[in-house]
Amino acid sequence: MSWRVGTLATLVAFGVVALGAGAGQSALGGADQSGVVVAGTTDTVTNIDPAGNYDFGSFTVTNLIYQQLMGFPNSAKLEPVLATKCFAVGGNKTWRCNLRRGVTFHDGSAFDSADVKHSFDRSIKINDPSGISSLLGNLKSTKTNGKYAVTFNLKSPQSTWPLILGTGAGFIVPNAYSGTKLQGNSQPQIGTGPYALERYDQGQQAVFEAFDDYWGPQAKNDSLILRTYAKSSTMKLAVQRGEIDMAFQTFTPTELASLRKASGVRVYSGNGAVIRYLVLNVEREPFSNVAVRRALAYAFPRQAVATRVYRGDVKPLFSMPPAGLPGHTDAFAARYGRVPSPAKAKKALQDAGLQTPFPIELWWTPTHYGDATADEYAEIKRGLEKNGVFTVTLKSTEWAQYSDALGRQYNGFQLGWFPDYPDVENYVVPFYRSDTFLANGYKSTKMDNLIKASLAAKTESRRFAIYRQIQSLAAADVPIIPYWQGNMIAVGRNNVRGIPSTLNASFILRYWKISKS
Amino acid sequence: MAAAKGTSLRQYALTRLGLVLPMIFILLTLVFLLMRVAPGDPISAALGARVPKEEVDKIKAELGYDRPIYIQYVDYLGDVVRLDFGTTITDRRPIGEIIRENGAATLELTFYAMIVAIVVGVTFGLLAGRYRDTWIDGGGRLFGIVIYAMPVFFLGLMAQLFFGSYLGWLPTSDRASPIVDATLDKHTNLYTIDTLINRDWDAFVDSVKHLILPAVTLGLVTAGVFIRLIRVNVIRTMKDDYIEAARARGVDERSVVYNHAFRNALVPVITVVGLTVALLLSGAVLTETTFNWPGIGHTLILYLQNRDYTAVQGIIVVFALVVVIASLVIDFVNAYIDPRIRY
Numbered sequence A: 001m002s003w004r005v006g007t008l009a010t011l012v013a014f015g016v017v018a019l020g021a022g023a024g025q026s027a028l029g030g031a032d033q034s035g036v037v038v039a040g041t042t043d044t045v046t047n048i049d050p051a052g053n054y055d056f057g058s059f060t061v062t063n064l065i066y067q068q069l070m071g072f073p074n075s076a077k078l079e080p081v082l083a084t085k086c087f088a089v090g091g092n093k094t095w096r097c098n099l100r101r102g103v104t105f106h107d108g109s110a111f112d113s114a115d116v117k118h119s120f121d122r123s124i125k126i127n128d129p130s131g132i133s134s135l136l137g138n139l140k141s142t143k144t145n146g147k148y149a150v151t152f153n154l155k156s157p158q159s160t161w162p163l164i165l166g167t168g169a170g171f172i173v174p175n176a177y178s179g180t181k182l183q184g185n186s187q188p189q190i191g192t193g194p195y196a197l198e199r200y201d202q203g204q205q206a207v208f209e210a211f212d213d214y215w216g217p218q219a220k221n222d223s224l225i226l227r228t229y230a231k232s233s234t235m236k237l238a239v240q241r242g243e244i245d246m247a248f249q250t251f252t253p254t255e256l257a258s259l260r261k262a263s264g265v266r267v268y269s270g271n272g273a274v275i276r277y278l279v280l281n282v283e284r285e286p287f288s289n290v291a292v293r294r295a296l297a298y299a300f301p302r303q304a305v306a307t308r309v310y311r312g313d314v315k316p317l318f319s320m321p322p323a324g325l326p327g328h329t330d331a332f333a334a335r336y337g338r339v340p341s342p343a344k345a346k347k348a349l350q351d352a353g354l355q356t357p358f359p360i361e362l363w364w365t366p367t368h369y370g371d372a373t374a375d376e377y378a379e380i381k382r383g384l385e386k387n388g389v390f391t392v393t394l395k396s397t398e399w400a401q402y403s404d405a406l407g408r409q410y411n412g413f414q415l416g417w418f419p420d421y422p423d424v425e426n427y428v429v430p431f432y433r434s435d436t437f438l439a440n441g442y443k444s445t446k447m448d449n450l451i452k453a454s455l456a457a458k459t460e461s462r463r464f465a466i467y468r469q470i471q472s473l474a475a476a477d478v479p480i481i482p483y484w485q486g487n488m489i490a491v492g493r494n495n496v497r498g499i500p501s502t503l504n505a506s507f508i509l510r511y512w513k514i515s516k517s
Numbered sequence B: 001m002a003a004a005k006g007t008s009l010r011q012y013a014l015t016r017l018g019l020v021l022p023m024i025f026i027l028l029t030l031v032f033l034l035m036r037v038a039p040g041d042p043i044s045a046a047l048g049a050r051v052p053k054e055e056v057d058k059i060k061a062e063l064g065y066d067r068p069i070y071i072q073y074v075d076y077l078g079d080v081v082r083l084d085f086g087t088t089i090t091d092r093r094p095i096g097e098i099i100r101e102n103g104a105a106t107l108e109l110t111f112y113a114m115i116v117a118i119v120v121g122v123t124f125g126l127l128a129g130r131y132r133d134t135w136i137d138g139g140g141r142l143f144g145i146v147i148y149a150m151p152v153f154f155l156g157l158m159a160q161l162f163f164g165s166y167l168g169w170l171p172t173s174d175r176a177s178p179i180v181d182a183t184l185d186k187h188t189n190l191y192t193i194d195t196l197i198n199r200d201w202d203a204f205v206d207s208v209k210h211l212i213l214p215a216v217t218l219g220l221v222t223a224g225v226f227i228r229l230i231r232v233n234v235i236r237t238m239k240d241d242y243i244e245a246a247r248a249r250g251v252d253e254r255s256v257v258y259n260h261a262f263r264n265a266l267v268p269v270i271t272v273v274g275l276t277v278a279l280l281l282s283g284a285v286l287t288e289t290t291f292n293w294p295g296i297g298h299t300l301i302l303y304l305q306n307r308d309y310t311a312v313q314g315i316i317v318v319f320a321l322v323v324v325i326a327s328l329v330i331d332f333v334n335a336y337i338d339p340r341i342r343y
Helices: A002-022 A056-065 A113-126 A161-165 A232-241 A253-261 A290-299 A302-309 A331-336 A342-351 A373-388 A399-409 A445-456 A460-477 B002-037 B042-047 B053-062 B069-081 B095-130 B135-149 B152-166 B178-183 B191-197 B201-238 B241-248 B253-265 B269-290 B296-305 B309-337
Strands: A036-041 A083-088 A094-099 A139-144 A149-154 A195-201 A205-210 A223-228 A246-248 A265-270 A275-280 A314-316 A358-364 A390-396 A412-417 A480-486 A488-493
Touching (some): A036 B178, A056 A205, A056 A223, A094 A113, A113 A149, A195 B178, A223 B178, A232 A246, A232 A253, A232 A488, A232 B152, A275 A290, A290 A373, A290 A390, A290 A480, A302 A373, A302 A480, A373 A390, A399 B042, B042 B053, B095 B135, B095 B201, B095 B253, B095 B269, B135 B201, B178 B201, B191 B201, B201 B253, B201 B269, B241 B253, B269 B296, B269 B309, B296 B309
Parallel strands (some): A036 A223, A358 A412
Antiparallel strands (some): A083 A094, A139 A149, A246 A488, A265 A488, A275 A412, A275 A480, A314 A480
């Protein structure tokens, strides 16, 4: 009898498992429909309405639905999208854009200059706390010039205005959208982009259908399902099992190493735009002493971080703008060398009358920049302490607290940057101007003048020449130590085509270029 | 006698109900204070490392976060009294919508997890008690302790790796396959019900398959509580006089065990079921994260990371109300069944 009861109990306890397991593969299971691409991401979405987001996860969704006057539809090169041309009128204070004709929104309405004016006006008026309107701080007014031209009047000259038009701040929404309220995520999202949003389940998935009346080349897939994962480990299993076709953003270095060995999937890597850097407060001890900052620059173990922690998925970075961008120069390598030099670091400290090992405290944040950050800072500590140059005390706190403190509380702290647009200006101006958000006390009249001159520059060659001067000055002053630039990495099943064509310094995954065989 | 019983039950019910309000009030206050005391705020979390501090402060002022904390508290209480839990700060989502959509996912998960917990817990507990000091008892006890002590995310990860990755039998995440999820016509947000309403059998099987690993994981952890409790109850009941009396009357052993001992040993389980609602909800937070199950716990973690005051307050209050109501119902049932409780 006991055996019967025992057998019964076992059957009951595990019967549920057997039920599902025995059911076999459902016709609907997996992502085997050839026209449908299913992609995974760990990024989250705040608001789909372009006026309400300033984060990469939201941008990725918004960028499939909405379009800007200028943008990066094919590569990291700025191109006209809904405009046919944008140009400065007189100085860089007034910009005019001629608009593309024959463009329709997903609801069938026609696109014209009234939509452009409405989009910029509402973004500034809504000024959403999670939004991107701060990028439009220099915009004084937007005026229509007939149905197919607009003029942007700026408060001060800005040579990079076309690049601003290519950011999330430049997405065009229809005139029918409220001028004072965001279009909720559960409301219809109406853009001119290659996809129409069919369904959106917050925190779960976004379902897109290719837009039949799209003015440009049709998407290479019929539908796109973008699924959100809370943990990259779960996403890794899903792509390995074929539950999703591809995944972008963000696996840990360990997971990527494992995926590279896995069958059925491929890891693709291209030029990236994400950087990491260490900010130093130049007003407070010990980093108020430039000798300490320069000693750090001599001793910083960039290659060890790239190789040991990130297994080659990032590259050492010797200036704020990543290598590959026009205007970049390896300013730190030129001044402090490509490899760490504990001897030179020690000498810099000793010449300034400081004893070695010199004690410093560095802050980092554990979750926001990924699980590898702990290893990254352990490696940095090890490198800086080599040969008794520094003794490093590491401290960490979670992002919500960390982001509020920055230079106001921390003397040396880690940050990362994902650009608003792939241009050297976006890696320089926000960090080195006197009112930088870093609050690290760096104020240099020479730097401010160079920045001002760069924004007023009328030719690209002049602009890039100024940015090279800025980078050299920054390497000499060392308010920030840039240390790595990340690759753009995506993982796809073997039958997924087109991923490499979208991996470039714009850091935009163009899902409309991806198909399945 | 009946009138006296009715009066005392009513009194008990009123007293118990009277305790609910101060309990909820204390909870609301605690949640409010903890969120404000914790460093960081939603605006800094979203924009802190991109725009100047002045801009961040301006937005905080516009949203009223620079007002004295007692004014914010009074406003908050006023909204809760009107059952207005507000709209999230980060993604402008009404709390009611979160409860309805993500709450349904949690309800579905916890319901099936409770079934697993009861089936496994009762079965193993009864067997361990009935066959005390045999290998069945040893195995049952060991199983109960191990699954109770094991962190739910670890058990979940092991299940994912074994049943999902190694054997390839079951999906490792989500409520349904992408295509099913994208095309499902939702009526109740309970996928096993919605697929049945739609008469879509393939989708039903798909949603059941997705449910198995998370429900079994969460259910097994909860089952550990049941196993130990029921085992002890069975052992105690088997020694009671009425069991001896039944045996003395010549009732056959099978009937003694199944009709007398087991039934009585299961009465205290009612109390524990109430208590495990809280255990299940807290376990659901971790289970949902492990299995990418888009429930309310999974959502809570996302909003916590962004310090979204409104969202966290709203979700925790709902969690608390569920636990309070479940406890209340269990207390009433217990008081009705066992008169000793109400005296």
